[in-house]
Amino acid sequence: MTDPDLLELADESPEALYALLEERGWGDGLPVVAPTPERVDAALAGAHADEVIAVLPPRGGAATRRAIAVNAVLAGCPPELTPVLVTAVRALGHQRLNLRGVNATTHPVAPLVIVHGDAVDDLGFNSGLGAFGPGNRANATLGRAVRLVLLHVAGARPGPGDASTQGQPSKYAYCTAESRSEWPPYHHSVGVEAPSAVTVHCGENPHNFHDMESGDIERILDKAASAMATFGVNNACISGGEWFIGLCPEHAATAHAAGWERGDVADYLFERARRPAGEFRRQFELLSWAGWMRDAPDDEMLPMTQEAANIRVFVTGGAGKHSCVIPSWGMTRSVTLPLVP
Template structure:
C-alpha cells in the first residue's frame, strides 16, 4: 500500500505511521497546489511521480525500526547555572521541543512538585488522540507544565482541558488540518479565583501567570506529547498567536445571567473548564442601544469564512459586562441573543456561493432554488455560545469564531485531596 500526500504533509504521514507502530510508510509527495486544484496543469507533476509511485507499490519495503529508546533525561552543563540553563534551552529548541520562548528546566524535583497538583497516578493516560504518537500521561502533562512555568494548582485545569478536547473532533482540526486553529481554555467556578485566572481587564492578554502558563502548557503538550512540531508535523497554514496561550475565566459576578457552566447543567459552585478550537478573534466596539450589540454579533457571525454555511460549529461571543448589562436591562436573555443571531446572521445564497461557501446541511436549505434566498450561517441558535468577561465601563466585546462543538469537563475529579494546603503553599510563595 502507498499513500499520495501533499509535500508539506510528508513528515505528518511518517508521524502517523509511527503512532500506529509502523517504522515507516510508502508515501509519494506531490506539490500541495496540485492536490488542492490550485494548479490545473497537473500532468508534469504526475509524470515525474510515476516511477516513484510504481516503486512505492511494488518494491518499497518497510525499514527495520532502528529507533533507540527515547531519551528520558538530558544533562546540560555550563560554567555556571546561567550558562547551563542557556544550553538547556538551546538544546531543547534544537530538538524542536519548545515554542520559542525560554523554558523552565523540567528537573526530577520540579516534576514531582508539579505532580502534587493531582491525585492521579503519574502513568495514568489522560488523553489519546487518534493517529498521533503516544497517549498523554499525567507525567507528560507535569513535565510540560513545568517547562511552561505553571504551578501545581494549575494541574487539574490542564488535565481537564486535555480530557475535554479528546472527547470531541477538535483534535482533527488542531492536529490534522492546514487551517489555523488554537484552543481557547475557559474556566468557570470558584477555582478561577483560587488559582488567579484573570477574568477582568486584559483577560486575553499578557501579565497573568495562570492564564499564560495554563494555555502554554496545553500547547507544549501538543508539541512534545502529541508530536505537533511547529512547521513539521504541526502543519497549520499561517498558524496564530493563540497557539502560544489563550486562557481566561468568565466574570460570573459581572454577568446578569447564569454563568455558562450552570447553563450546561452544573451546580453554581462546580469547577468546570470549557474549550473552543478558535479561528481568531474580532473586536465588537458598539454603543447603545442593546439592539446594536445583537446586530453587531450577527454581522460578525455572517462574515465567517470557514468554507461552509449553516455551520454546526460553536461560535463564541465574550460579552463585556457593559454590553451584557445593556442587553439584560432591555429584557434580553442569552436564548434571545442566540435566536436573534441565528435569524439575522444570514446572507444571500448567491453571496455565500460567490465566496466559495458550500452547503453541507441541513436539508431544508437544499431545496432552495432562488439565489436571493437568505441562508443562515449557523445550523441553529444553540451553536452560539454566550459568555461574559472583562470589566464594566467599556463598550467592547469579543467574537471568537470556532470549529466543532465546545468541549466541557468537570475539574473537581482531578484535584488532589490536599487542595487547600496546596493553595496555601501557593499563596505563601506569591508573597516573595
C-alpha cells in the same frame, strides 16, 4: 541514569536548556522553566504519574499525568493549576473535538480554554481587563501549557504535525476566564452542574466588535451579527460549526437589564447574522450544509450556523464596551468538563 524519560544537562543555565530544546525540536520558541524531577513531582502533587488522561493525535502520544506535569513546568504553571490543565487535556481527547482534524487542517485554529466558576478567583485567573492577555500568570501559563502538550505529546509541530498555513498568535497561548454576571455561569447552561469547569473551543482569534454609545442590546448585537456574517470564516461554508460570543460585562449587563438571557442573545444573532443563499453559493463550490439550507432558494437569508444552539455566549473582560466573536474551525465541537481538584 537509567530512566529514559530523564535527560542530563551539563549546565543548569537557561541558555543551555534553551539550546537543548532547540536541538531536539521541542518547545514553542520561548524560554522555559527546567522540568526537574522536583518541580514535576510538585506539579503532580502525588497523583498517579502514569495514568493516561488522553491519547493525542497525530503522534498518538499518551498524555500521562507525568507528561502533562512536565509541560506544565516548562510553561511556568504553578502546581495548583495542574488540575485545570489535566481537565483541558481530557477535553482535547474527546472525539467530538476532533483533535486530529484540528491539528491537520490548514486553518489557523487553536484550542481556546475558558475557565468557569469558583476556580477563576481561587486559582488567580484573570476574567477582568485584558482577560485574553497579557499579564496574568494563570491565563498565560495555562494557555501555554496546553500548546506545549500539543507540540510535544500530540506532535503538533508546524509542518509534520500542524498544517496551518499561517498559524495564529493564539497558538502560543489561548486562555481566558469567565467573568461573573447576572446570568448563571456558562457551564450550567450546557449541563455541567459543578462549582468550576473548563471549556475548550477550537477556533480563530477573537474578532472584536464595539459599541460605546447605546444602551440598546439590539444595536449592540447587530454589530456582533455584522462581525459574524462574513465569508472569510469557516462557519460560512460549514453550517455545523459553533460560534463563541465573548460579551464584555457591560454589554452583558445591558442584555440582562433588557430581560435577555443567554439563549435570547443566541436566538437574536441566529436571526440577524445572515447572508442570501445565492451569495454563499457564489462564494463556495463546497458547502457542508444542513439539508434544509441546501434546499433554500437563492434569495433566502441563511444563518451563519444551522441552529441557534451553536451560538454560545459567555462573559469575559473588564470595564469598557468591547466584545468579541470567535469563529470555529468548523469540524469540531466544544467540550465543557467539570473541574475535579
